[in-house]
Each structure stands twice: as structure tokens, then as C-alpha cells.
Amino acid sequence: MSGLRIADRMSRLGTESAFETLAQARRLEAQGRDVVHMEIGEPDFATPPNISEAAIRALREGATHYTPASGIWEVREATARYVTRQTGVPTVPEQIVLVPGSKNLLHFALLSLIEPGDEVLLPDPGYPIYSSLINFVGATPVSVPIREQNDFRLDVRELRSLVTPRTRALIVNSPANPTGGVLTREDCEAIAAVAIEHDLFVVSDEIYSRLIYDGRHVSLYSIDGMAERCVLMDGLSKAWAMCGWRLGFGAMPVQLAQRMDTLMINTSSCAAAFTQWAAVEAFEGAASDAAVSAMMAEFTERRDVVVDGLNAIPGVRCHKPAGAFYVFPNIEATGWDERALQQALLNEAGVAVLAGTAFGAHGRGYLRLSYANSVANLEKGIERIGNLLAGTPPERSGSGAAVPS
Numbered sequence: 119m120s121g122l123r124i125a126d127r128m129s130r131l132g133t134e135s136a137f138e139t140l141a142q143a144r145r146l147e148a149q150g151r152d153v154v155h156m157e158i159g160e161p162d163f164a165t166p167p168n169i170s171e172a173a174i175r176a177l178r179e180g181a182t183h184y185t186p187a188s189g190i191w192e193v194r195e196a197t198a199r200y201v202t203r204q205t206g207v208p209t210v211p212e213q214i215v216l217v218p219g220s221k222n223l224l225h226f227a228l229l230s231l232i233e234p235g236d237e238v239l240l241p242d243p244g245y246p247i248y249s250s251l252i253n254f255v256g257a258t259p260v261s262v263p264i265r266e267q268n269d270f271r272l273d274v275r276e277l278r279s280l281v282t283p284r285t286r287a288l289i290v291n292s293p294a295n296p297t298g299g300v301l302t303r304e305d306c307e308a309i310a311a312v313a314i315e316h317d318l319f320v321v322s323d324e325i326y327s328r329l330i331y332d333g334r335h336v337s338l339y340s341i342d343g344m345a346e347r348c349v350l351m352d353g354l355s356k357a358w359a360m361c362g363w364r365l366g367f368g369a370m371p372v373q374l375a376q377r378m379d380t381l382m383i384n385t386s387s388c389a390a391a392f393t394q395w396a397a398v399e400a401f402e403g404a405a406s407d408a409a410v411s412a413m414m415a416e417f418t419e420r421r422d423v424v425v426d427g428l429n430a431i432p433g434v435r436c437h438k439p440a441g442a443f444y445v446f447p448n449i450e451a452t453g454w455d456e457r458a459l460q461q462a463l464l465n466e467a468g469v470a471v472l473a474g475t476a477f478g479a480h481g482r483g484y485l486r487l488s489y490a491n492s493v494a495n496l497e498k499g500i501e502r503i504g505n506l507l508a509g510t511p512p513e514r515s516g517s518g519a520a521v522p523s
């Protein structure tokens with residue numbers, strides 16, 4: 119056979135470079151190199167035991183079958199209660215769809231609402247899957263720059279200036295990957311006003327909603343007039359350290375939920391039954407909120423170690439993130455190109471980080487570091503970054519980065 123003829127649409131899909139960098143780092147580790155992982159966007163904690171126990175119980179009790187496509191009714195009820203509690207917006211189970219990972223909600227919303235040629239606004243830098251899926255459905259991604267000078271919050275005046283007659287939807291992400299930026303209530307109200315004025319649908323990616331350092335998360339879904347033109351995209355991955363369980367949930371207008379049900383029937387059939395039962399425990403179990411709080415206390419300490427450590431390195435300027443577990447330091451004054459620095463840090467210093475441009479053109483001059491790692495490892499990683507930038511090869515600095523461990 120002369121090779122498979124791959125459909126054109128596949129060339130429009132992008133990727134998440136975190137997975138590629140992780141694979142590269144694992145190859146180095148297989149050769150005996152020591153690598154500090156600051157590339158991965160996943161909490162390093164174990165899933166809280168009460169949640170794992172609930173899943174085991176569910177399996178023992180026979181939760182091993184297909185479920186309705188949008189989810190088990192009682193779990194949709196519990197999810198609706200959770201969304202109502204978190205956002206203050208009365209939400210009914212018919213508005214809830216459970217999916218194997220929240221990314222599906224974005225994909226399904228785009229498939230349901232967007233025509234080829236439509237424009238979709240998205241944050242830049244932003245989660246790379248946004249532009250990938252917008253391109254995949256044949257629409258045009260339009261970048262809304264996210265700027266450090268604005269505390270990495272979306273600038274609503276800039277957003278407004280980018281709306282054209284072809285703009286159909288807007289993706290918003292708060293707290294944000296990769297910057298840790300968090301929108302204020304005023305920001306959310308101003309974004310809602312633009313969406314309503316221009317009749318835009320909004321995908322509000324709130325997967326980091328529980329990972330806020332000061333104050334409370336403001337959900338765009340909770341702003342007047344938004345529940346009817348918005349999909350609230352959330353999931354269990356980050357708040358309860360459950361990335362591998364693959365469970366996302368969305369709250370949306372019932373009409374859209376029905377289309378997502380059809381898409382689920384045509385793709386995954388349903389999310390795994392036992393993970394759905396585990397979600398009820400995550401939302402309502404007595405120990406679950408305490409587990410989130412304990413994780414946040416740990417993330418707060420790590421954030422301070424990483425921010426202070428990076429700011430002590432000449433040429434590096436690191437803004438303190440208000441949410442999530444990422445920092446997005448500016449490295450322009452070091453003279454390094456961010457992609458070259460990513461490679462040098464991995465290959466010469468043994469630290470896996472991502473170039474800011476992996477998240478869009480406006481990430482030029484920045485790196486993204488995840489602090490989902492122990493304080494000891496983070497300190498080791500920062501020291502290696504400082505040594506490399508100081509022009510001291512790790513082998514000579516005594517940190518032992520390139521020495522087989």
C-alpha cells in the first residue's frame with residue numbers, strides 16, 4: 119500500500135505541546151537523566167480517598183454498564199445542585215451533560231453552533247485546544263491578546279474591537295491556563311455585555327474554578343443574561359486531582375444539551391459509570407471540600423516559592439498568578455528566544471517547561487511553568503533555570519542536572 123490518504127481536516131488539528139514535552143522528558147529519563155517536571159498541567163496529588171472509595175463501591179455494586187448518554191439521572195441531579203451552589207444560578211438536570219473530559223464540551227459546542235467561516239474569539243495565550251478545535255470545525259480563530267500589564271485578564275475594550283459581523287462565539291477561561299489570570303466581576307459583566315450586544319455564544323471554561331488564591335471565583339455563567347447563551351465547562355480533573363478519571367460536566371441551555379446528548383450517542387456513548395458515581399461524592403461528600411482546601415494550601419506555598427525564586431533570577435519577571443497552578447514568567451530581558459530556552463532547559467539543565475508561544479503568538483517572550491510538583495523539586499528546578507541563565511552549565515554548577523541519577 120502506498121500509504122494512507124489522510125483526510126484534509128486532520129491537518130487542521132493542533133496539539134498540546136505539554137504532552138510532547140513530557141514524552142521528550144521521559145525519553146531523557148529513560149537514558150538515566152534527571153528531569154524536574156514543570157510542564158504538566160495536572161495536580162500531582164492523589165484523588166481524595168473518599169472519592170476513590172465511592173468509585174470502588176459503585177463498581178462492586180455493578181456500575182459497569184452503559185449509562186444514558188448525558189449521564190446517570192441522579193448524577194446529573196447532583197451536578198445541577200453543585201452548579202447551582204457554586205454559581206447561584208438555579209440549574210436543572212436537563213441542562214447538565216456529563217462527558218469523558220471537559221474538552222468534549224468545547225468540541226460539541228463548536229459542532230452544534232458554529233458554521234464553517236464563522237469567527238470565534240479566543241484568549242491568546244490560551245489553552246491550545248481552543249484554536250485547534252475551532253480550526254477543525256472549519257471556523258476562524260481570532261485571538262484576543264491577554265496581556266501581563268492587565269494582570270493577564272482579558273481586556274474587554276480590545277475584545278469589543280475584534281468583534282465583526284462574522285463573530286459567532288467567544289471562549290473565555292478564568293482562572294486561566296497558561297497565565298493564572300483571573301477575571302473580576304466587573305470583567306465578567308463587561309464581557310457579558312459584549313456577548314449580549316453582539317449575540318455571541320460563550321464557552322466559559324471554568325475547569326480551574328476551585329483553584330483561586332484570594333476571594334471567590336466569579337462564574338460568567340452567573341452574570342445576568344448569560345445562562346441562556348453560555349456553556350459552563352468544568353470537570354473533576356483539576357479540583358479533585360482526577361485528570362485520569364476523565365469526567366467533565368457542562369451546564370447549558372436545554373436545547374444545546376439535547377444536541378450534546380446526540381453527539382455523545384454518536385461518539386463515547388457515555389462517561390464511565392463508576393466515575394459518574396464518584397462525582398457525586400466529589401460534589402457532596404463530607405471530606406471533599408476539605409481536600410480541595412488542603413490542596414490549595416499546598417499550591418499557595420508552591421506558588422510563592424516559584425514566583426519568588428523566578429523573580430530572583432536576573433532577566434526574569436514573574437507575575438503572581440491569582441488562580442490555577444501555572445506561572446507565566448517573562449524572559450525577554452534574558453535575551454533568549456522562548457523556544458530555544460525551553461529546549462536548552464530540558465536538554466542541558468534537566469527542567470521541563472513550555473515556551474509561551476505553545477499557547478499562541480502572544481506568548482512570545484514568556485515561558486509557562488506548572489508548579490504541580492513538590493517544593494523540593496520546584497526549588498531544584500528554579501536553581502537549574504538560574505544556573506543555565508547565568509551561563510553556568512549544570513554540570514559545573516554542582517546541581518548535577520545532566521548527571522545520571
Ligand SMILES: Cc1ncc(COP(=O)(O)O)c(C=O)c1O
Pocket residue numbers: 159218219220221222245291294295323325352353354355361365366
Ligand atoms: C484550560 C483547560 N481547559 C480544559 C482542560 C481539559 O480538562 P479535562 O481533563 O476535563 O479534559 C484543561 C486541561 O489541562 C485546561 O487547562
